[in-house]
Amino acid sequence: MTETNNTPKRVGVPIWVQIVIWVSLVGLLALMGFGLQRARNPMAELDQPVPDFNLVFYEGYEYNNTAEMKLSDFQGKIVVINIWASWCKPCEQEAPELEQAWQSYKDAGEVVFIGVDYVDTPAGANEYLTKFNITFPNAPDLKSVISSTLNRQMGVPETYLIDREGVLRQVKIGPFSSVEEIDAFINIAR
């Protein structure tokens, strides 16, 4: 974008300008390519290990009275991560079923449910958890790290199934409609 070469001697575009132009073009295209790729792959990669992240549980919703844990602490267990929010209407549809399903799994200790509360306020979360008598561990999605680690893009609710080796096995977008559906969902990792 220069008007520098106005003297008759140097007529062409100086080579360094050409280099700058092409490099910025390639950079721009690479950036767009990245954005496009991100936009088109809304889900975390199936059958790949899930990168680790921290969970800081809500008070009263800890796992075995531990306030802060990592996903990797759950190696050897099947983890069901349910992303929800108190402002999300479809989440309310599945909340009772999730709690019911949790009741049938919690004693065996083989399957862990973890609720991850997306873009929510503590007050709203508390109201929601009380309203649906939720008892499984719940943590806020601080700085949206968890949802972006899991590449959550679509909306809430979304549920992720992670097997004993920490590999993502299945993703459910939208609410579950029955306990049977939740059972079937979990059975894939068993």
Added chain:
Amino acid sequence: MLAEFGYGVLVVTFLVTIYSVIAAYYGARTKSTKLVESARRAMLLTFPLISVSAATLIYLLVNNHYEVSFVYEVTSRSMPTYLKITAWWGGQSGSLVFWAFLLSGFTSAVTLRKWDRDIEFLPWVIVVCGITVTFFLGLVVFYENPFTRFWQVAGGVEPSMFAPIAGAQLFTPADGRGLNPLLRHPGMVIHPPMLYLGFVSFVIPYAFAIAALITGRTDDRWIRLTRRWTLWAWLFLSFGLVLGGRWAYDVLGWGGYWGWDPVEIAAFMPWLTGTAFLHSVMIQEKRGLLKHWNMILVILTYSLVIFGTFLTRSGVLSSVHAFAESAIGPLFFIFIGVSFVAAIALLIWRWPELRGETEMKSMLSREALFLLNNLLFMGILVICFWGVIFPLISELFTGQKVTVGPPFYERATAPLFSALLFLMAIAPLSAWGHSTIQTLGRSMWKSAIAAAVVTVILFITFTQNIGALVGFTIVAFAIFITLQEFWRGARARQKTQGEGFFTALARLTSRNRRRYGGYIIHISMALMAIGILGIEIFQSETQGTLAQGEALDIAGYTVEYRELASWDNAGEGVNYTRAVVDVFKDGIYLGELNPRIDYYAEAQQNMTIPGNRSTLRDDLYVLLVDWQPVSSMGATFKIYVNPLVNWLWIGSLLFLVGILVAAWPDKDPENEPVRVTRSSRQTSAAD
């Protein structure tokens, strides 16, 4: 049946445009007039073809053919017919057809002109336009087919163009989902087509610029041929932007007209380069300078159009306007990649042949000021561009999502915009080739004094805010100088021609339409600046929950809550909640306002429609935020007072007048004097 027909016509059009591009290319390479003529005719055929296909689509839309998935998505039985028609551009695939339709319309129009003097441009113009039409048609034919229908298959319903399995039956839903309620506003009905018209019509100057680069005929001819196109393109784009602002003000319910949303910026960026081009092109016409730069600006403008469309439709940026996940992203990506590379390569190749002819004589000459104007426009462009793509960069390098919102843009662009206004004021006084501080000073001192008087009056009566005072001073200065230009021109005619003042004014304007149209646009810009300064600096707001009979006070107004009613309109699937508030100012009753919330059950979407009382002084803009159940009848209102904002809309109307004056076709637009030669240049400064 009809859907197959519409799709078939699209496919045929697609093939015809491919043929046209290939024929034009070989015609140009082999210098075969016959081939080029054949390409031209093929191109002329595309417009009626697409029109037939579009008419089919509209027929399906209007007649509730919900087995077609596009019709299902954007219309419903409760929508009035005009909305069903405009739903054409209310969804991704339909709007792509709309693009292709406009593109081929413009291409046909340009191929119909007399080409005798410029026959070497013709094939390349066809190639460039043709490739663009082909691309959009390709998107529609292969990825976003608006004629896709629902089929009943074993596992449920599947969308597909043709029966997915032999013997599958069509599935027709009882009703459609209906157009997004936000898009049902009259402003939204014309805003997208205006914007698209603006976007699309920039393809013509672009095609000519590329043709000039390819043929090596890099004199001013391409600019003369496309000047008027550029003005019209600019008209549509500007008008589209203004309508978008008005729509936001009336419908989005946040008391503003412009939110620095990425999609808005994507439409604003080509406007910036287009405006810069309209100015700098005059330097090339008058002085033979800046050939490189004009080429770059035209190419940049169209590239930004394509780039903006890509950004907003591929899901690369998430934004309120963004079309959801879409299959067209990758193809679009390849298209912009190839077109950017080709344009840059061509420019670098022809660079040596584009050198300017003359030298400049003064740093204060009009061309120097125009260059400064270009620099400012480019500065604003850089800020906008960088702000839009920075969140992506941040996410790529740090994994951290960030928001780049209005404060960033406002702080960064405000000085540039005020400098532009100032330039706009003084540039018309400078002469081509030479000006000095003395000549400039002589012609502006009266206006400067008048502006200073205005400032003092404002300071005493209206505001002590420094930013606002500086802004208003520049605005007043610009208006006075421009009016003075009209007055001087008319006086001169009056004396030499013996005409009455108004006759002289009218004749003056009609004889130098581009110049005086431009001045009208300048005045309108200054008026718009008044509105923008008013709302940006002096907007006041308050919010409160009222029981019936209670009132909120703001900026001298008293807004008293009288009553509230809520009812269903089953036919339209909308629930209306409408409040009645009484407005008083200094104890005097001014009337009632009706802010309301429309709830669209189907889309589960609320629309907050303000009650707005608009005067030249200010707008009282009342929003119904929330209300309590029937028992208490309490309601929460948010009230804005937006001083002077009406001048923004008045300015935009004047703006329209200005562009029409400047762009209205002459009897013979080709027959304009060629650029003045060196000897006569001195005397032609007034053109």
Added chain:
Amino acid sequence: MKKTLLIFTFVFMLAALFTGTALAQDSTPPTDNEVNAIAKQLYCPVCESTPLDVCPTEACKDWREQIRTMLAEGKTEDEILQHFVDQYGDRVMAEPPAKGFNWIIYLLPPIIILIGAIILFRSLKEWTTPKVVAAGSSVENEAGEASTPKDEYLSKFEEELKKRK
């Protein structure tokens, strides 16, 4: 010209500084206006590009309630903003915080504009180096004209009109 620009820049920067003043705290329950004054500066990730004070979604209503609660607890504006940043990340702020990598967004545009200005002024200088100093004076007017002879713009203009007759 450049100086004027500088002054404008300065004035507008000053004006920008004055706009973000904080609200005073007191013991009465926080009003909607106090809540909105803070909400205005925040962007909820659920509705991108819409400031919190005007966003109609449920999530944003909850956020506004959160601000109200915190105001009632006597938290300052900065504490509240910081709370939201800690909870939801930098994206809730209207602008990226000026630190670390984010500096690019604030530095790059001025640098590019500056480079553009340098290129422009150098080119202008190159073009204006006088080859032949053409006399600035235009063709003189005929005596009978009533216009001031000093007004060369007007005289040129009349020239033009004559040519076009």
